[in-house]
Amino acid sequence: NPGLWYGVLSAFAYAAGNVARKFGLNVMPDALLGVAIGAVTGVLLFVVTSAFAASYRAALRSTFSSFNPWLWLAGLLASAGQVQFFLAIDRSTVTRVSLIASLEVFSTIALTVLILGARERLTRPVMIAAGLGFAGTLLILPGG
Numbered sequence: 001n002p003g004l005w006y007g008v009l010s011a012f013a014y015a016a017g018n019v020a021r022k023f024g025l026n027v028m029p030d031a032l033l034g035v036a037i038g039a040v041t042g043v044l045l046f047v048v049t050s051a052f053a054a055s056y057r058a059a060l061r062s063t064f065s066s067f068n069p070w071l072w073l074a075g076l077l078a079s080a081g082q083v084q085f086f087l088a089i090d091r092s093t094v095t096r097v098s099l100i101a102s103l104e105v106f107s108t109i110a111l112t113v114l115i116l117g118a119r120e121r122l123t124r125p126v127m128i129a130a131g132l133g134f135a136g137t138l139l140i141l142p143g144g
Helices: 002-027 031-050 054-065 069-091 094-101 103-116 124-140
Strands: none
Touching: 002 031, 002 069, 002 094, 031 054, 031 069, 069 094, 094 103, 094 124, 103 124
């Protein structure tokens, strides 16, 4: 399944990004500037990719021609999460913050089951993996 491999590559890219964020904050400790640089970089990569992929061109056109409140809400919430992530790694270690931020996975699973239950099923292997991951995250939380 190519989607699974894209997920693995995404995880590695995100992990490398977390380390780069910490280096960037060591040089210039400004979380909002870090988020702004990340957002501009994302926009530029999307625009460049749209030159090669028709689906990206269509998405870019529809971004400015039609209003999708769900995408705007997702963008706002993701941006707020990025600001909080930058602030967290500025005040703690990347490894600790990344493990705590992995709670996002469990929140996503819970919301998916709650909101999209009919479209996405929660399987036993996913529940076991989520339980083990959640237990591991609890071990590094303060007092854990």
